[in-house]
Amino acid sequence: MTEKKILFRNKILKELYFEDNLSCVDLSKRIHKSFPITAKLIEQLMVENLVIENGYAPSTGGRRPLTYSIQKNVMYLVSVAMDQFVTKIAIMDMQNNFVSPIEKIVLPLPDNTKALDALIEKIAQVINSSGIEKEKFIGVGIGMPGFVDVQKGINYSFLQLPNNASITKHISEIIGIPVFIDNDSSLIALAEFYFGEARGEKNAMVINIGWGIGLGMILNGELFRGHEGFAGEFSHIPLFLNGQLCWCGKVGCLETETSLLLIIEKAREGINSGRLSKLNSLTFDDIEQAFDGIVKAVRSGDQFAAELFSKAGYNIGKGIAVLIHLFNPKKIILSGRGASAGKIWSAPIQQALNEHCIPRLFQGTSIAMSSLGTQAELIGAAALVMEHYEQEPIINKQIAA
Amino acid sequence: MTEKKILFRNKILKELYFEDNLSCVDLSKRIHKSFPITAKLIEQLMVENLVIENGYAPSTGGRRPLTYSIQKNVMYLVSVAMDQFVTKIAIMDMQNNFVSPIEKIVLPLPDNTKALDALIEKIAQVINSSGIEKEKFIGVGIGMPGFVDVQKGINYSFLQLPNNASITKHISEIIGIPVFIDNDSSLIALAEFYFGEARGEKNAMVINIGWGIGLGMILNGELFRGHEGFAGEFSHIPLFLNGQLCWCGKVGCLETETSLLLIIEKAREGINSGRLSKLNSLTFDDIEQAFDGIVKAVRSGDQFAAELFSKAGYNIGKGIAVLIHLFNPKKIILSGRGASAGKIWSAPIQQALNEHCIPRLFQGTSIAMSSLGTQAELIGAAALVMEHYEQEPIINKQIAA
DNA sequence: TAAACTTTTTTAATTTTTTAATAAGAAATT
DNA sequence: AATTTCTTATTAAAAAATTAAAAAAGTTTA
Numbered sequence: 001m002t003e004k005k006i007l008f009r010n011k012i013l014k015e016l017y018f019e020d021n022l023s024c025v026d027l028s029k030r031i032h033k034s035f036p037i038t039a040k041l042i043e044q045l046m047v048e049n050l051v052i053e054n055g056y057a058p059s060t061g062g063r064r065p066l067t068y069s070i071q072k073n074v075m076y077l078v079s080v081a082m083d084q085f086v087t088k089i090a091i092m093d094m095q096n097n098f099v100s101p102i103e104k105i106v107l108p109l110p111d112n113t114k115a116l117d118a119l120i121e122k123i124a125q126v127i128n129s130s131g132i133e134k135e136k137f138i139g140v141g142i143g144m145p146g147f148v149d150v151q152k153g154i155n156y157s158f159l160q161l162p163n164n165a166s167i168t169k170h171i172s173e174i175i176g177i178p179v180f181i182d183n184d185s186s187l188i189a190l191a192e193f194y195f196g197e198a199r200g201e202k203n204a205m206v207i208n209i210g211w212g213i214g215l216g217m218i219l220n221g222e223l224f225r226g227h228e229g230f231a232g233e234f235s236h237i238p239l240f241l242n243g244q245l246c247w248c249g250k251v252g253c254l255e256t257e258t259s260l261l262l263i264i265e266k267a268r269e270g271i272n273s274g275r276l277s278k279l280n281s282l283t284f285d286d287i288e289q290a291f292d293g294i295v296k297a298v299r300s301g302d303q304f305a306a307e308l309f310s311k312a313g314y315n316i317g318k319g320i321a322v323l324i325h326l327f328n329p330k331k332i333i334l335s336g337r338g339a340s341a342g343k344i345w346s347a348p349i350q351q352a353l354n355e356h357c358i359p360r361l362f363q364g365t366s367i368a369m370s371s372l373g374t375q376a377e378l379i380g381a382a383a384l385v386m387e388h389y390e391q392e393p394i395i396n397k398q399i400a401a
Numbered sequence: 402m403t404e405k406k407i408l409f410r411n412k413i414l415k416e417l418y419f420e421d422n423l424s425c426v427d428l429s430k431r432i433h434k435s436f437p438i439t440a441k442l443i444e445q446l447m448v449e450n451l452v453i454e455n456g457y458a459p460s461t462g463g464r465r466p467l468t469y470s471i472q473k474n475v476m477y478l479v480s481v482a483m484d485q486f487v488t489k490i491a492i493m494d495m496q497n498n499f500v501s502p503i504e505k506i507v508l509p510l511p512d513n514t515k516a517l518d519a520l521i522e523k524i525a526q527v528i529n530s531s532g533i534e535k536e537k538f539i540g541v542g543i544g545m546p547g548f549v550d551v552q553k554g555i556n557y558s559f560l561q562l563p564n565n566a567s568i569t570k571h572i573s574e575i576i577g578i579p580v581f582i583d584n585d586s587s588l589i590a591l592a593e594f595y596f597g598e599a600r601g602e603k604n605a606m607v608i609n610i611g612w613g614i615g616l617g618m619i620l621n622g623e624l625f626r627g628h629e630g631f632a633g634e635f636s637h638i639p640l641f642l643n644g645q646l647c648w649c650g651k652v653g654c655l656e657t658e659t660s661l662l663l664i665i666e667k668a669r670e671g672i673n674s675g676r677l678s679k680l681n682s683l684t685f686d687d688i689e690q691a692f693d694g695i696v697k698a699v700r701s702g703d704q705f706a707a708e709l710f711s712k713a714g715y716n717i718g719k720g721i722a723v724l725i726h727l728f729n730p731k732k733i734i735l736s737g738r739g740a741s742a743g744k745i746w747s748a749p750i751q752q753a754l755n756e757h758c759i760p761r762l763f764q765g766t767s768i769a770m771s772s773l774g775t776q777a778e779l780i781g782a783a784a785l786v787m788e789h790y791e792q793e794p795i796i797n798k799q800i801a802a
Numbered sequence: 803t804a805a806a807c808t809t810t811t812t813t814a815a816t817t818t819t820t821t822a823a824t825a826a827g828a829a830a831t832t
Numbered sequence: 833a834a835t836t837t838c839t840t841a842t843t844a845a846a847a848a849a850t851t852a853a854a855a856a857a858g859t860t861t862a
Contacts, residue, residue, distance in 0.1 A: 004848095025810070034850050039811075062809025063857040147761055156761065203628045215727070219620055226729025227604045228765050233726040238719060238757040241642050248759055318639060322723065325634040326616070328627025356639040358649055360548055360557065364629050405818095426840070435820055440841075463839025464827040 008033060009041055010390040013050060016070035017094055017386050018194050021054055023065035042068060050074055070094045076132055077385050078123060078177070080142040081377035083184070083211070084109050087119065089126050092382045096195065100130055102378070109145070109158040116159045116167060120174055127175070138389065139178040140171065141381030143187035145212075149229045150182050180384050183225075184208065185232055187380030188335050189216020190223055194383045196372045197333045204331040205323050206370075207234070209338025209345075211261045211287075213254060213316065219327070235259070239319060257315040260338050263308045264290050270304055277304035295341045309341065310348045317352025324353070324361050335370035342369055409434060410442055411791040414451060417471035418495055418787050419595050422455055424466035443469060451475055471495045477533055478786050479524060479578070481543040482585065482778035484612070485510050488520065490527050493783045497596065501531055503779070510546070510559040517560045517568060521575055528576070539790065540579045541572065542782030544588035546613075550630045551583050581785050584626075585609065586633055588781030589736050590617020591624055595784045597773045598734045605732040606724050607771075608635070610739025610746075612662045612688075614655060614717065620728070636660070640720060658716040661739050664709045665691050671705055679703040696742045710742065711749045718753025725754070725762050736771035743770055 011031045016022060022030070028038035045051035050071055056064040072095040081088045087107040091099040105122055109115050123140060146157025153168030154160075161167055172179040182190075189198070189206035198204040202221045208214030215234035217224040225231050235255035236248050244256035256262070268284055271277065278297045284290045297305035320332060334345055346367070353362045372379060412432045417423060423431070429439035446452040451472055457465040473496040482489045488508040492500040506523055510516050524541060547558025554569030555561075562568055573580040583591075590599070590607035599605040603622045609615030616635035618625040626632050636656035637649050645657035657663070669685055679698045685691045698706035721733060735746055747768070754763045773780060 023810080035811080036813085036851095037849065059858055060809070061807085061859060063811075063859095065810060219625060220623065222621065224620055227731040228729055230762055230765070231727065231729040233729070233759065233762060236759055237723045237726045239640070239723075250757060250759070322638045322640075323727075325638045326632065326724075326727065328629055328632040328634070330628040356651060358634065358637055358651070361631055361634060364631070424840080436840085437821095437842080438819070460828050461839070462829055462837080464841075466840055 005041070007390055008037075009045060012038070012041055012045060013070055014386055014389045016051065016068060017389075018383070020069050020095065021057065021067040023057060023067050025065060027068070072097065074136065075138045076130075076136050077382045078127065078137060078140040079378040079381040080119070080123065080140065081184070081187075081381060082107070082109065082119075082142065082144040084145055087122070088378060089122060090378050091126065091130050091132070092378070096379065096382070098375075098378075099132075100126070102375075112158075116161070116170075119159070120171055123171070124175055127177075134176065137177045139180060139385035140175065141187070141384040142179065142181045143184040143377045143381045143384075144181060145184050147228075147230050148181055148183045148186075150180075150225060151229065153179075153181055155181065178385070178388070180388060182381075182384050183214075183216075183229070183232070184210075184377055185214030185216045185336075186223060186225060187216070187384060188214070188376045189218060189380070190383045190387075191372055191376040191380035192216075192333050192335055192370060193218050193223065195379055196335070196376065197368045197370055198331060201331055203327065203329045204333060205320075205327060205329045206333045206335050207316070207320070208336035209260065209316070209334055209341075210336045212259050213319070214336065215323075217327070234319060234323075237319065237322065239322070240315075254315065254319045258312045258319070260291055260312075261287070263294060263312055266308055267294055267305070270308075275304050278302040291337070292340075295344070298341070298344050306344070309344045313345045313348030314352045316345070317349035318356055320349060320367075321353055321356035321362075324357055324365050328361060329365055332365060332367045333370055334367070335372065335376055337374060339370045340373070345369075406442070408791055409438075410446060413439070413442055413446060414471055415787055415790045417452065417469060418790075419784070421470050421496065422458065422468040424458060424468050426466060428469070473498065475537065476539045477531075477537050478783045479528065479538060479541040480779040480782040481520070481524065481541065482588075482782060483508070483510065483520075483543065483545040484585070485546055488523070489779060490523060491779050492527065492531050492533070493779070497780065497783070499776075499779075500533075501527070503776075513559075517562070517571075520560070521572055524572070525576055528578075535577065538578045540581060540786035541576065542588070542785040543580065543582045544585040544778045544782045544785075545582060546585050548629075548631050549582055549584045549587075551581075551626060552630065554580075554582055556582065579786070579789070581789055583782075583785055584615075584617075584630070584633070585611075585778055586615030586617045586737075587624060587626060588617070588785060589615070589777045590619060590781070591784045591788075592773055592777040592781035593617075593734050593736055593771060594619050594624065596780055597736070597777065598769045598771055599732060602732055604728065604730045605734060606721075606728060606730045607734045607736050608717070608721070609737035610661065610717070610735055611737045613660050614720070615737065616724075618728070635720060635724075638720065638723065640723070641716075655716065655720045659713045659720070661692055661713075662688070664695060664713055667709055668695055668706070671709075676705050679706070692738070693741075696745070699742070699745050707745070710745045714746045714749030715753045717746070718750035719757055721750060721768075722754055722757035722763075725758055725766050729762060730766055733766060733768045734771055735768070736773065736777055738775060740771045741774070746770075 008031055012027055015030045024039050028035045051068050052071055054067045054069045057067050072093040075094055077092045079090045079092050085108050088102050088104050090102045093099050107115055107118055144155055146155045148155045153166035154164055159167055168179040168181055185208040188208045192198040192206045198218055201218055204218040206216040213235040215232040217232055236253045238252050239254045240252040240257050242252055245251055246253035246256050271280055282293045294305050298309055409432055413428055416431045425440050429436045452469050453472055455468045455470045458468045473494040476495055478493045480491045480493055486509050489503050489505050491503045494500050508516055508519055545556055547556045549556045554567035555565055560568055569580040569582055586609040589609045593599040593607045599619055602619055605619040607617040614636040616633040618633055637654045639653050640655045641653040641658050643653055646652055647654035647657050672681055683694045695706050699710055
């Protein structure tokens with residue numbers, strides 16, 4: 001009874017996190033409860049200062065509805081975005097704002113037995129130095145590369161504990177806050193789904209163009225993870241007969257023809273072999289800087305740089321053709337680090353689709369560029385925590401008390 | 402109120418169609434209603450003779466539960482399975498039995514403006530000659546090749562009406578019974594999901610090895626159709642650099658290296674060019690017979706025939722590798738006409754997976770052969786109707802009256 | 803400018819659902 | 833062999849949710 005009430009209370013808070021300024025009618029539809037019940041729950045939430053009125057919405061032909069928002073400073077989230085070398089940590093409020101500056105630490109994951117301890121220490125430090133009471137944190141969301149089992153809380157590629165113990169449990173026991181993990185590409189898809197280009201879409205593919213090529217899938221209106229959570233291994237589908245050995249051990253993977261690392265590598269090779277290009281002044285000490293430099297070169301009309309993107313883009317397009325055939329998505333979103341290159345991708349991808357896609361299929365599919373930028377993964381990590389929020393009424397009891 | 406009651410009544414009937422011999426507790430969990438309510442609904446359904454008691458189930462450590470079944474002869478379904486040349490029609494009861502002999506008519510679909518009329522006439526005839534009152538038919542389910550929009554009831558490849566009008570509406574208006582259509586491979590997947598090897602699976606792929614290669618997907622516990630219903634175009638993903646022109650107009654499609662038609666074609670070529678084989682005595686007038694002949698030859702150890710299957714199997718395996726990477730399914734089921742070849746496929750597919758799949762991924766995936774045989778599509782067509790059953794309370798009112 | 807129509811909000815009454823208490827049948831344990 | 837435990841079934845009382853009715857606040861149309 002009270003249990004159930006808390007469930008629906010939390011559902012309201014969750015809905016208000018994912019969409020601001022909802023009316024009582026909206027909320028009652030979303031939580032599948034009648035209007036009177038929803039109204040009462042909202043009233044109670046306002047007394048507890050978890051929800052605030054937010055003025056009237058424009059009329060749609062009748063009385064204007066009062067809208068509500070979630071109080072942004074009563075609960076907080078810790079978002080963590082890891083790649084193989086660098087980890088970013090941020091604290092976010094209930095209205096998707098970064099409360100503290102995003103912290104960036106160098107934390108190499110491969111063959112690093114101390115990575116997990118370092119991660120935990122850093123998270124604890126960020127929480128402590130934030131000045132926010134610990135009780136106000138409702139969860140930690142972590143995105144990481146590798147084979148992640150979301151349910152069990154295990155990453156089979158990195159950050160492993162002895163006996164395949166759950167790292168979410170482990171971190172949670174130390175930090176004292178619920179912890180959720182997911183694959184980096186899945187979180188980017190989640191961010192696009194809730195706050196970006198895939199918002200409200202039932203069927204969308206989010207391609208994470210990064211040092212590798214990742215894929216997150218929104219299918220039938222929810223994030224699809226597959227049987228063990230490993231779905232979306234886009235970069236290692238056997239699509240090419242190039243004889244190129246991939247680091248995964250196989251031959252002809254999509255990644256051997258597309259990743260940003262490959263573009264940088266080819267740029268370096270080209271310059272070393274004397275190709276004429278604006279890239280000649282580029283340094284390759286920092287790959288992020290190197291990549292930004294190549295993007296700039298394309299924008300300013302450099303032919304060699306454009307060629308690199310064209311080839312990679314065409315091959316991504318060939319991969320997208322496979323996706324369109326199998327999933328018949330409404331929208332495909334290019335996100336992740338590589339999305340900063342923007343429209344550069346469009347032409348070669350379109351060309352690949354023209355060649356490799358049945359017209360009837362790609363006619364129904366649109367391709368868009370992400371607008372979330374490099375923070376997509378952090379936003380997705382926060383959304384991951386909130387997706388689980390209604391299942392954690394215990395946490396909320398503490399706050400309500 | 403009464404509307405709602407009928408909804409839950411129908412939900413019970415639906416559950417009993419999809420799984421026989423359920424107890425009251427089972428049903429109450431499945432329809433998400435409390436035990437007392439479920440008990441009352443069942444009682445009422447028994448009074449109306451729609452449900453019957455079916456003895457006690459074995460005890461699981463307490464009082465033995467009474468189990469219930471749906472009365473098999475109070476409602477009937479019409480199942481239709483079409484391929485490009487032949488159409489099969491059957492009448493099925495509520496316990497998945499074929500009530501009448503399966504009718505088979507030659508009905509070529511390509512460029513045949515009279516196909517739809519012929520189909521409707523045949524359906525009407527089957528219903529009329531069955532001797533079953535029309536009121537007892539709750540729906541017609543039709544599986545067909547091509548690009549099928551399930552919602553709108555349109556097949557963009559065959560059986561088209563002027564102005565893209567809905568053929569389900571059209572047929573329904575003439576026959577007087579609700580009509581549902583879907584892609585043939587989707588229906589085979591549906592059959593496997595409810596009554597076959599994919600039963601109860603949350604994530605499974607059903608590969609329809611037929612004259613082409615189809616794919617039906619069970620994702621997150623339901624059939625996945627994609628944005629417009631065209632998902633699963635497995636046979637036309639660009640996987641090969643063979644330069645082979647596919648009938649779809651593209652080059653290198655999976656179908657150019659795998660379909661059963663290709664096996665038959667290659668068998669013919671081989672024999673004509675003088676290859677030594679038991680296939681020499683084969684006639685190619687009837688493709689079904691020809692295919693069965695080749696399967697028999699493999700079983701009896703013919704090397705040439707085995708070679709044909711090996712190559713096709715390996716290439717299917719390469720396609721399956723793509724599926725495993727993208728979907729991380731728990732199970733892959735080989736179904737459709739080609740499944741009759743059984744274990745012949747296993748070895749070459751396994752080999753392809755070893756070469757093209759990340760070990761961690763295919764370790765979690767099992768491959769199974771369908772046991773539904775050639776009737777899978779008809780069973781799926783019936784299931785399609787029943788999936789929609791609870792949304793059609795009107796029909797049931799007639800029967801209950 | 804008033805009447806008619808929409809949509810939201812409030813309040814009250816009815817209906818429905820769940821819970822709880824009870825009983826009965828069957829297996830496991832002492 | 834008797835008791836305990838577990839599951840199912842039945843009934844009545846309590847709780848909760850939905851529905852219905854009416855008021856309030858706007859918009860549109862005659």
